[in-house]
Amino acid sequence: MLTKRTKYAIKTLIYLYENEVDNKPVSAKSISEHENIPFKFLEKILRELRQHRLIKSERGAVGGYRFLKPANTITVADVMRIIDGPIALIPCVSENFYQKCDECIDEETCKLRLLFRDLRDKMLPVLEETIVDLSKK
Amino acid sequence: MLTKRTKYAIKTLIYLYENEVDNKPVSAKSISEHENIPFKFLEKILRELRQHRLIKSERGAVGGYRFLKPANTITVADVMRIIDGPIALIPCVSENFYQKCDECIDEETCKLRLLFRDLRDKMLPVLEETIVDLSKK
């Protein structure tokens, strides 16, 4: 399952995209209220997104957040990897977070590995949809 | 990510299938040793599989486990649902474990929902592979 943090993060980015008008940044308060996300929890998520350079912030009285990386280049998979970690369901078939399964005897002949590699290959194209695509759905 | 329990469960069933010869049941000890699964932890998993009527057990000195439901009718998705729960990555698109996302404002227009329904639809056929298919990979 996706964590709420990732769900919140994606909803946040969609909201940001749909409200990046008249050159004003979008405040956390506004996101929190419109997307039903606990304010303080949202702040933590926004920080993560900023630290990973997806968005940038502006401080002060009319501060808020904007995209740093263009919305049409940010995919759902990107967000999932930043917040939740690997897309793949077992670590030994993850491209970005590879790890040996510690109980595995022979990775080369592991049937689970073949199956979950197939699975990952089917999942990835779907998750490569961008924030912009997603907003237009 | 899959839990180890589910990984162990699938490996257990493959092992069971590949060793159901000469009409003798397969012992937990044998599974544990050959598949590198902690014995006591495995016993719990076997119990779950038995309680869900995928396998049956025989007690006594030459006891062990056999399939109750034929191996060619048990899919990876079945096992995942028994041990880990839903396949879908968000609860509102799960077929077997549907639940409303509590922060969701309008399910009908939720973009995430559309995306993750697509995703589930891509995942399911892969996970519908049976233990027998998997063993032959």
Next chain:
DNA sequence: ATTATCCCTACCTATTTGGTAGGGATAATT
């Protein structure tokens, strides 16, 4: 000076995960 925002650290509770411990029941074998 006030206010609205972002920024940072610390803390907290409940649940899940991945086990372990100990012993009872059963049935084949000796």
Next chain:
DNA sequence: AATTATCCCTACCAAATAGGTAGGGATAAT
């Protein structure tokens, strides 16, 4: 009848993760 190898059941446990909350400091517009 005793031994042994198995399954069966309950209880417990430590570490990690999830989903927050609390409190206050820094910044910049008004």
